[in-house]
Amino acid sequence: MRHTRTTKLVATAAIAAITIAACGSDSDEGAADEAEPEADVSDEEAPPAEAEEDAAAVDDDAMEEDSMEEDSMEDDDAMVDMEPAEAVDLAAVCPATIVIQTDWFPEAEHGALYEMVGEGATIDAETKIVSGPLVQHGGAETGVDIEIRTGGPAVGFQQVVSIMAQDDDVTFGYVASDEAIENYADNPTTAFVAPLEINPQIIMWDPETYPDVTSIADLATAKDGEGVTIRYFETGAYMQYLLSDGQVTDAQLDGSYDGGPSVFxxxxxxxxxxxxxxxxxxxxxxxxxxxxxxxxxxxxHDAGWQSYAAPLAVLDSKKEELADCMAAFTPIVQAATVGYYAAPDTANELIIQAVNDYADFWVYDQGLADSSVAAQIELGLAGNGPDDVVGNFDEERLTRFIEIAGPVFGVDGLTPADLMTNEYIDETIGFT
Structure with missing residues (x-):
């Protein structure tokens, strides 16, 4: 069944019960530590005073909402168990700095990465890089650092796989399933953990102008059969699938979308x-x-293009040398994913500060961060796989996706094992 998601989402970070079922004894701790992060910022330019006032107002409101949420959670006996994991030393098996190439500016969809940045974080506005000690859930240091690199416009819209192949310093990258298939012949990669379960990408329209449209396919027959123009990034492979599947027509497509709202x-x-x-x-x-x-x-995703949008992947040429690192690092990513959605404030503050310091066209504020977290939970963009485990891959889903995406890229003969592994997943970590 195809589901159309409407957009009046409640901007709240309330999550009924999120649990890390980690090794060790359970403990009943509070839902979220509201303490301010102690991250140092390398860029000395402070955000405008108005932004600080707005942030303060948001913090006051958030404290009131958190108080109500905590009361509600206590009433429902739905507490969040955030048992800190046993400390893991990555220094013996990982590079001194784990460098991660992302596909866009900092945003809440990348929250698990920023959740792993510990105290003393630095923001380099020129290179658009956030770095700091890599910590586990609970704050334990791992003996290595993490460096999160901005993608998209910051790298000339190059694909993450291309950057990984060019820059040996990059340890892991966000490599979507479709990008992995497209680049498999020249630069094969293996995804090993998926912080996002469902691709957030959408096609959107005005419900007042098109009240009878409930799906992408409906746009092809709207306007008395003329079809509604759809603006998109021309590199979006999903559009070729929608075209071949008959959900859109050539006459509708406009590949000039640049990420801005002005034309719409x-x-x-x-x-x-x-x-x-x-x-x-x-x-x-x-x-x-x-x-x-x-x-x-x-x-x-609901229209049939069910790519994993932002899994962490390694170049196959580095897979053997980084195997022990991935084995130790993967559960930390899983725990950071669950921990972020349970208490996103600290990571979101770092995300917002980074975007402000970068001072590019991309803007981010507390309202958007809060709304994004709520939307990701409500729409199932973040969550477990086909079981009670976060971050793992559904081989049946990938098999179906390969059957759909392979012809789009002229690639055949691939199997899920060519693109992903669940070898390093800790099956005791998940949302409940």
């Missing part, structure tokens, strides 16, 4: 557009004042 707003909702379920719906309703109302959307 100027068109008054006459067109449809690519976006993220965890970002654009909030921005269009709450941030872009020239629009200021809800949009409707469908996830491309």
């Amino acid at each position: 707003i100027a068109e008054g909702g006459a067109i449809a557009q690519q976006g993220f379920a965890s970002a654009e719906p909030y921005n269009y309703e709450n941030v872009f004042e020239d629009w200021g109302k809800p949009v409707s959307f469908e996830l491309i």
Whole structure:
């Protein structure tokens, strides 16, 4: 069944019960430590005073909401068990700095990565890199550092696989399943943990202009059969699938989307557009004042393109030498994923500060961060795989995806084992 996700999502980080079922005894601890992070920032330019006032107001509101949420959770006997994991020393098996190449600017969808940055974080606004000691859930240091590199426009929209192949310093990268298939012949990669379960990518439209549209496919027959123009990044392989599947037509497609809202707003909702379920719906309703109302959307996942959007992957050429590192690092990523969604404030503050310091076209504030976390939980973008485990891969899902995506890229003969491994997954860690 195809589900269309509407966008009036409640901007709250309340999660009924998130548990890390880690080794060791259970303990009943509070849901979230609201203490301010003690991260040092290398860029000395402070955010504008207005932003600080807004942040303070948000913090006050958040404290009130957290108080109510904690009362509610106590009433429901739904506490969050965040038992710190046993300390792991990565120094003997991993590089001194684990360098991770992402696919975009810092955002809540990358929360698990920023959850692993400990006290003393630095932000390099020129290179758009956040770095610091790599810590486990609970704050224990691992003996190595982490470096999170910005992707997308910051690297000229190069694919992550391409950067990994060019820069030997990159340890792991966000390599989506479709990107892995596309690059398999020249630069094969293996994904080993997936912080996001479902791709947040969407096609969105104005429900006032098109009240009868409930799916991407409906856009092809709207406007009296003429079809609604869809703006998207021209490199988006999913669109070739939607085209071959008959859900869109050639006449609808406009590959000129650049990530900005101006064209959609100027068109008054006459067109449809690519976006993220965890970002654009909030921005269009709450941030872009020239629009200021809800949009409707469908996830491309629900339209059939079920790629893993941001799994951490290693170049196959480095897989053997980094095997022990991946084995030790993977459970830390799993625990960071669960820990982030249980208490995202510290990581989100670092994300927001980094975006502010980068001072690029990408903007991020507390409202968007909170809304994104809530949307990811509500829509199932973050969560367990087909079982009670977070971060693992569903081989049946990947088999189906390979059957769909292989022809798009002219690739055949691949199996899930060519693209991923669950070898290092700790099956005791998950959302409950």
